[in-house]
Amino acid sequence: MNGFVLAGGRSTRMGRDKALLPYAGRPLIAHAVDLLKMAGVEPHIVGARPDLAAYAPVIEDLHPGCGPLGGIEAALAASSSELNLFLPVDLPLLPAAFLRYLLQRAEISGADATMPTWGGGPEPLCAIYCRDLLAGIRESLASGNYKVMHAVENAVRPSEVDLFSVEAVAATRDDWPLDPPLRRWFQNLNTPAELALVS
Template sequence: MNAYVLAGGRSTRMGRDKALVAYRGRPLVERAVHLLREAGLEAWIAGSRPDLQSFAPFVPDRYRECGPLGGIEAALSTGKSEWNLFLAVDMPLMTAAFLRYLKERVSITEAYATIPTMAGRPMPLCAVYHCELLGGIRRALDSGEYRVVRAVMEAAGSNLDLFSAEAVIAVRKDLTKNCKGATLAHRWFKNVNTTADLAQIVEREGDFCGEKQEEA
């Protein structure tokens, strides 16, 4: 299994390059790469971002201006691994422990698409996708369908594992044993889309999960 940071967005709501916005003293893209490597995965960056190659090797988009789905297509098209874990660059509160759980779950279910849900909502940008989805994803992109959940679920068909993250975390205490403060699992999936989102996270710096907290 390889892993990819999805970092090809235009950051219009942030007003500046989201991938390079600092969190805990380091760019968000560096935080994401760190999480993937901490989970025992080889990290790549998916998106037309050669300027980020100092953080990890990058895979350029083949379908431009198509959002995260274009980055997923580019990663799957490399053929480097059957299963591929994806993490959005703007999800700094995600934990390496949960990413390792995704690897574990896929090894059991072998589902073509493994997508956690939080409060009933799919979280398709912290998920694992099999290379067999490539054809369906390309068809979606060619038809103008850029929504990740719809494209992936259509491509996966019945070979889909859509599971409740809350239910798993409730019984897997090992996933939260390194959390400090009042960190709640739903915040792991919090996207940093605006400066206000970032400020809210920084205000709660004590609420943090991580086996190896990076120095600010």
């Protein structure tokens, strides 16, 4: 299975490049790539970022300026695997154990999209997408709809999307780490203040 770090954002709220921000002594991109490796998938980086090729192979967007959906399109178009794991570059507190669970769940369910929810809301940038979604995603891009959740819902039948609550699953497992606490796993680092909370 292939894994893709979404690293093509402009980091406007952060004020500087997020992918190379230091976290625990290393750039965020290095943490994200290592998370994919620990989950057992082949890591790649999506975005117009040839400067990140030292960390993993880089796949450039086919349609720049379309946000994360453009990156997902490029990744699915380039992927050699049916199932593909996506991870944003700015979730350094997410444990590899959760990604391994996500992979196992996708393989068992056979759903076209396997997506966690946190606090009642979906996390479409940390999900597994089947390569068959590519045609529907391209239709959304062509229509100017760049919202990932909308594109996924338009690309497949509702029965083919496996949405599950992270909180509910965590309550049944004793192999997920408690440090950091579950409430911080999906803490995006979009601003300097958010970075300071995890530094």
